[in-house]
Amino acid sequence: MSLEMRENCEKCARSLPHTADNAWICSYECTWCGPCADAMNHICPNCGGELQRRPTRQKKES
Secondary structure (H helix, E strand, O other), rough: OOOOOOOOOOOOEEEOOOOOOOOEEEEOEEEHHHHHHHOOOOOOOOOOOOEEEEEOOOOOOO
């Protein structure tokens, strides 16, 4: 099962492409940029879960 790679921060709408190294997620895959995650003390406001750095993924070439 792969992660849903959402492409925008849920708080500020900053672009977070699959290759972004500053994206954070909770266990429900809520997605946040680094500055917003820092401002929330790395706690998801939706579920109360801990935010972890999201791994990067290279786009598949077609």
